[in-house]
Amino acid sequence: GSGSTSTKPSATAAAQQGGTLRVGISAPTSPIDPVTAGNQGSIAMFLPIGEYLLQAKPDLSIEPALAESWSPNDDGSVWTVKLRKGVTFQDGSPMTAKDVAATFDRLADPNGGSIALSVFKGILNKGGTTATDDQTVTFQLEAPVGNFPYLISSDNYSAVILPADYNGEYEKSGFPGTGRWKMDSYDANRGATFVRNEKYWDSSSMAPLDSIQFSFFADEQPALLALQGGQIDVVNQISVQNARAVLDNPAYNIISTPSAAARVLHLRTDEGPWKDKRVRQAFALSVDRSSIVEGLMLGRADLGNDSPFAPIFPSTDTSVPQRAKDLAQAKQLLSDAGVGGGFKTTLNVINQLEIPSYAVLIQNGAKEVGINLDVILQDPGTYYGSAQFGSSPWLDSTAGITDYGHRSVPNVYLTAQLASQGVWNSAHIKDPKLDGLISDYIAAVEPATQTKTAGAIQTLLLEETPLIYSYFFNFLAVSTDKVVGIVPNASGQLFLSLAALTA
Amino acid sequence: MSTLEQDAVPTLAVRDLDVAYTVKGRQRTVLRGLSFDIAAGQTYGLVGESGCGKSTAAMAIVRHLAANARVRNGAIRLNDVDVLGMNREQLRRMRALDVSMVYQEPGRALNPSMPIADQLGEVFVLAGRSREQARADSRTILTRVQISSPDRVLDAYPHQLSGGMQQRVVIAMALATNPSLLILDEPTTALDATVGAEVLDIVAGLSRELGTSVLLIAHNLALVRQMCDRVGVLYAGVLVDEGPAQQVFEDPRHPYTAGLLQCIPGPQHQKHTARLVAIPGALPAPDDPAVGCLYSPRCALADDHCRTEEPPAFDLGGRHSRCFHHERAGEVGEPDEQSAGTPPPVVDYDAEPVMVLDHASKTYGRGEHAFHALNDVSLSLWRGETLGVVGESGSGKTTLAHLAMGLAPPDPGANLTVDGQRVRHSRGQRDLAEARAIQIVFQNPDAALNRRHAVRRIIGRSIAKLAGLRGAALRERLGQLGRDFKLGPQHMAMRPLRLSGGLKQRVAIARAFAGEPTVVLCDEPTSALDVSVQASILNLLVDLQVNQGVAYLFVSHDLAVVQYMSDRIVVMYLGQVMEVGPAARVVDGPHHPYTEVLLSAVPTMDGRPAQRVHLRGDPPDSRHPPTGCPFQNRCPRKIGAICEEELPALRVLDEGHSVRCHLPEGELPRAGAAAPARPQVAPPRSARLAKQER
Amino acid sequence: MARFLLTRLGLALITLFLLSVLVFAAAEIFPGDVASKILGPTADARAIAALNTELGLDTPALSRYLHFIGGFFRGDLGVSYTYRTPVGPLLLDAILNSLKLAAVALLIVVPLAIGGGIVAALRQGTLVDRTITSLGLAAMVVPEFVSGIVVLLVFAVWLNVLPVTATAPPGSGLLTQVKYLILPTIPLVFVLFGYIARVTRAGAVEVLGSDYVRTATLKGLPRRTVIRRHVLRNALPPTVTVVATQIGYLFGGLVVIEILFNYRGIGLLIFNAARGKDFPLLESCVLVIGILYLTVTLLADLAYSLLNPRIRLGSTT
Amino acid sequence: MSAPAHPAPMPVTAASSGGRSLLRSLVRSPAVVVGSLVVAFWVFCAVAGELIAPRDPFTVEPIAGLLPPSGDHLFGTDSLGRDVFSRVLLGARDILTVAPLATLLGVVAGTALGLLMGYRRGLVDAVTGRLVDAVLALPTVVVALMALTAFGPSNQTVILVIGFVFSPYVARTVRTAVLAERELEYVQAARVRGEGSLYIMFVEILPNVAPLVLVEASVRLGYAIFAVATLSFIGFGIQPPSPDWGLSIFESYGLINGGFWWPTLFPAMAIASLVISVNLVADGISEALER
């Protein structure tokens, strides 16, 4: 596609100028540094300050932001991005292609502790980004990638454009960025305050609010209570279970964004009770997805079809039949596999949010077909362990439920979860055919081709069932009905740059 | 009861007082129709076995009965005011002004976390004095109870004072507001004889001076005899014998009184010559339905009449008795089974001693804290002999016993042999033979018997450990011990708590004899017991000595008992042996001045007020003993410098009798020199003592 | 006295040493890898390795321990792995918060519980007694997060009279801070009341039965005076020591409360440090708590001996 | 000259009457009777809850989540549509295994320690005392995490953690009592007989401090139940789908402010009823022992 002009505030008539927005958010668990930070709290600290080349909308369409336009070469292995003119950092210095190149080199640097390394792995290396002139940047990819724009968009939250001379000391170097908001005060223990950047490069769309106040919470529950107690206006992110208290309360807006985030249940395909794919299929057939979506997620989730292809992905092939609960067939498959009498095995579960409950539902379903699951809850630390094969329940357990965040393209999931060499391949699936399909999909530039390959992958995964995706949940945020102009994205971030308060 | 009415209004008048405690829903009557008067300035004694209701009576008078107690009926009038009818405030005023009370443990009666000045001052402040005045008044009252350094005491905390001091403070507190009635509940039981005697002298003096009426509760008859104008003998909550002290004691009109009198070993009684007479049986349980005379089960004179009908209070002119046979009460002969025991044989001092302890010293603590609980004590014990050890609290008696027992290691240089065999000092190292040879009977059976183990287990375990018996043999021996010590199967099954004091001590003794020891150390085996029970225990010990030829080291600070039991006596003071010798010699003298003091502190059964030999100065601080003779700073017969300079040697007077004193033999005190001559045997009593020809 | 303090100091040092070793062992066996905890499990292996080197986690454990301890005694608490900032300020802030909370809680619960205990003792066996003890027990076992939620809803959400979060806005005066701390202390009061009251009651019952209280009563002192002058003082020592032993809980054990009331205390800090395997932070927290705890118990012992002349002056009889 | 480490919640009781009369006096106290009935009820539920539970406490019915109390769901349903009433009944099982076992562990270990410290005094006392202090100063969270990592999440771990954390408290209490007991003459009598330290500690002294231990245990049991719940709260406790009370409270306390009080209230009441009853019984026993 090609660029248009920047986003205008989606403010309604009632929206007023000025005022302070108070936001409750989970406390940062790492220093504020776009390069290394990976948790909600830390990310939210640079979102108002920084800006991206491209902005991904909740519907996963892409808009230009700091970039004016972008275009691939014919096989999609080289991408050229033209930058907007007149963009300046908050200290007044102009933003040039050098800064952009430096930013992506930093993210691709294997020794910088960059959180984005996993995103760019095998796609973009250090040195792959070059500034051809002040306004033009070219990305030389390792392999053709059709969805590359997403990786340099706001969906790759690390990709805020930073000055070329940024040295990793985000706080010390005064929270640099090009955005509408300046960091006013930051206390890792309590919260942060942002004030309007009066010198914002686009004076035609300044931030309506005077300031934004973040308070850090250790848990959703107190945050929600603070909201109900009128001490904050927005709860940045909340699980549907906790939101239940305000779900049908007109005094609050539920900001609900469909995403590709899922609780993925992996089954070891190389050994153990799940080696036989019929057993895996049977298990998948025992899951009552619709009642999970309705009962557990109160309808705020999309059905999953045992593949990372979430309904929201444009490329997802919707013609692939949806798998549903079918005990008869499940039992049949089990007896075919010679375990008609049922069996007992363990299920490692990460102890977060609604996942334990989800595990209980799975457990109940499985029992109906004679599979007795012994659920082992583990706190994230234990569950992920060293995150290396051989020393991590996440990657080694015969079956486990893991929490995977949203990505605006399934690429990372395909390469990391399902490719033979994938670093998160906890199902240990090694299938050349699948590997081939994956690289085809990634290389495909044309939407039609993408959908076709996606369909093939989805069908293959239904057959093999290395992973059970029973639902993709919606990210929820709650605000009082006084707040307007919050733009959520599907990875659960809230863009507050243009938020405003109504009278 | 016309005679009880007196022309003058009595200070205290108690009428038909019934008090009952509710225990687990059941009512136990502990006072039955108690009636007596205390005239102004009169001292009234209330005696009786433990548990007969003495304290209850006292508490009823000040209306401070336990929560579960109820006054069923009766009246108490103090200065003609009805006590039971008073409201809170009146009661408070009465307690503040008209009556005060002193009881057994002075240490516990004082608030441990408050300086004496505040506790004493309180009383005066309550009476409306200012703080300053209060302190001044406190000083004066303290001097009146003969405390030499009132200011030191005022600024001290209770635990910094000796027992005697504490009790003086309590008495000072009681007399501070010059009450019309002073109640003393066993004021000296917890104190040393010497100290106790002094304290009572003070009370007697002051009450006479202030005209205070006194109610003295005690089970030491002699003491009551000495102090009181009138006595009441309480039995199971009933006042069985009541009248002028002299009459009651010299001509008892109730078998119980007579019995009590017989229990006490008099100065002239000795186990070889006279056998003690215990009252058979024990107090009826407070809740058993009593028909007839409550004493009848234990009474030699009892007949069907006694067992069916409750005797009224017979008026005998100025005194009364609740016995149908009051005129025959005096004739109570001792029950037959008592005469059984044969007297112990004379000790053969030519034989080798069974136990020899040489140069035993014990130092507690180290450095500047070190002090010598025992100083180079040497003594021998012959087969079948009883060696009495006397001396006031802290003199090292128990330490001595513990050393011999191996419970505390002696300082180096000590040497202990039993039957000529050297015995190791630590109990841990002793082999079975050594262990069973020496055994001990502790002072307080309540503490000495594990309250969670049944008697069978307590004794059985000792048999197993000391006699090394198992199974049938053990059960056999257990039964035998049971018979020897009159412990029935029902007792065997019980836990100590449910046993009477006497039975408890029997169990303790039985345990000591489980392994047929050669030497038994008795550390105050009867001081926790009633006289009646004490008698039977002493008899038991004597019998055991007769049958098994066991030797006793008999520790006690009751001289009368020691005198009765012992062949020889050791007198200790601050860890030093002051005198050792044949019982008679030590008692008659010439003896050590300290021995003289001890003897003079023993109250006598004849009415005459004791001419007590008073100690100088304060009780000794065992941590800092004086130089030279340890006794010099208190000695009434101190010669002079020499006493302060050198420790006198243990000088042999004649065979087996040595005294540690600088005084030349001629000047050593003798019985009767200062103290009154050894009392004559009171006629009614001697008749009833079993004579035994030798 | 001096000797007493010195020996206590020595013992305290030993305790602290044992403590530090315990915690070190703990931090070592805690699951997972520091860097991958910080960067998240989905981070690239190379990034994780890089970070571990940066944090000096590739050096042997023992040397890390010694280095830390060395620093600790020089007052340098090292740098937190997760926050990448010096531990000192983090810790100080948290400790102060915890101290405030504990102080307020104690200020409320101690008088309350002592009063309750004494009353129960005076009315021994009556309905009042049973009620106080039973209520104490009931309150004691209601989990903090339940009582916490309830008081939050009632006072902060429905009645809206008190703030939801416990953290007062920076620079607010003492009274405001206390106002913010009232809600979170209520659950603590619930937890502690029962136990303290129980101990006080036991102590008082014992004293009430003592001879010297009888003496005081028979002196004709008014009941109030007896209780004030003779009962209280002798009944309190056990309570003092019990309160002291609760300090450990009040400083280290308030994770739940701190989460619920979004209060940045040391409990939460420890919790996160432990989960983040943040050794310098964890070790510092625990040691500081240890020091606090030992100091408080020492103070308690001193208070105890102040109330007990027998201990204070030693026996001279 | 140090204060008693951890004074007894109640004075050591002096003596005991025989077993039968003990029973009799117990039966006479209404508090004890009520208490034992309640405890008995919960024990029965723990053993045979299925018999009286109207529904299977484990079958979920997500669509029927959070139904308020009604005819066919006496206590309503929880967020997964499980019958709260049935869950409360069967919830007794885990708590009645974990909490008592944890308490037992703590009390046994603590008592042994206390006996040792009190009887042996001297060096043993000093050294053990330091360890005890160290553990007392060690935040439970850390202990919990250690154990969790070492043994993985399970009831056994919970038992271990709580037992470990409790033992020092018990130890201190017992120690103070033993210091007093050991001065009594029956201990010397035992030594005179030639008994070994172990025998004296456990056969002679232990029975005499038993009432105190009992009272301590009852208080601890209360805290144990509390602690189990709290461990669940930070995810270290009893594991789902157990109907354990503490866990249920933890799973649903967040719903209170949505007006869904029933999944929290009923388990909470169950906990309270159990602990109070336990304490009533314990108090009764120790009172009876005092007589």
Ligand SMILES: Nc1ncnc2c1ncn2[C@@H]1O[C@H](COP(=O)(O)OP(=O)(O)OP(=O)(O)O)[C@@H](O)[C@H]1O
């Ligand atoms: N609070 C109480 N509850 C129940 N029974 C009691 C209570 N106090 C005393 N008794 C019983 O009442 C009887 C009399 O007790 P009291 O203390 O008056 O006897 P005493 O003559 O003072 O004994 P002692 O000489 O040992 O002091 C005893 O059997 C005792 O067990």
Ligand SMILES: Nc1ncnc2c1ncn2[C@@H]1O[C@H](COP(=O)(O)OP(=O)(O)OP(=O)(O)O)[C@@H](O)[C@H]1O
């Ligand atoms: N374990 C000990 N440590 C320090 N001093 C002790 C110890 N045991 C006894 N003493 C001291 O030793 C001295 C002698 O004590 P001991 O008990 O032998 O005296 P006693 O004659 O038995 O006194 P009583 O008549 O009161 O029993 C006392 O001053 C006592 O305080």
Ligand SMILES: [Mg+2]
């Ligand atoms: Mg008495």
Ligand SMILES: [Mg+2]
């Ligand atoms: Mg003694």
